[in-house]
Amino acid sequence: MKCPACASDRTYRTDPKSLIVHCENCRHSWKTRQSLKALLRDTHYLRRGPMKGSHDISVWHCPTDLNRYSFALGYGGGIASFKEFAEDDFLSGSFETPEAALAAGIEEVKSIERS
Numbered sequence: 001m002k003c004p005a006c007a008s009d010r011t012y013r014t015d016p017k018s019l020i021v022h023c024e025n026c027r028h029s030w031k032t033r034q035s036l037k038a039l040l041r042d043t044h045y046l047r048r049g050p051m052k053g054s055h056d057i058s059v060w061h062c063p064t065d066l067n068r069y070s071f072a073l074g075y076g077g078g079i080a081s082f083k084e085f086a087e088d089d090f091l092s093g094s095f096e097t098p099e100a101a102l103a104a105g106i107e108e109v110k111s112i113e114r115s
């Protein structure tokens with residue numbers, strides 16, 4: 001990611017879960033809209049059905065509200081496309097806490113088995 005102040009690409013985050021990016025060149029720091037790493041992550045295993053196996057649930061910042069959280073679902077090397085947000089096809093829902101987004105993601109996986 002390039003620095004918006006000096007266009008240097010010597011930029012870094014102190015924490016991959018943080019939204020704050022720092023520039024090594026001019027010391028500028030700014031806030032981005034998404035973390036590099038999921039804030040929370042869990043797996044849920046489905047024992048039957050066409051999508052049986054391990055499902056990956058990850059929690060990220062909501063694309064439309066940085067104070068809320070959304071989940072993404074991964075399965076078999078792919079990521080579910082929800083097309084719920086124009087900013088990010090792979091995120092779903094908007095929750096008050098990362099834990100609530102994770103729980104909703106797990107419920108979504110469980111509903112695959114029931115359908």
Ligand SMILES: [Zn+2]
Binds near residue numbers: 004005024025
């Ligand atoms: Zn800079």
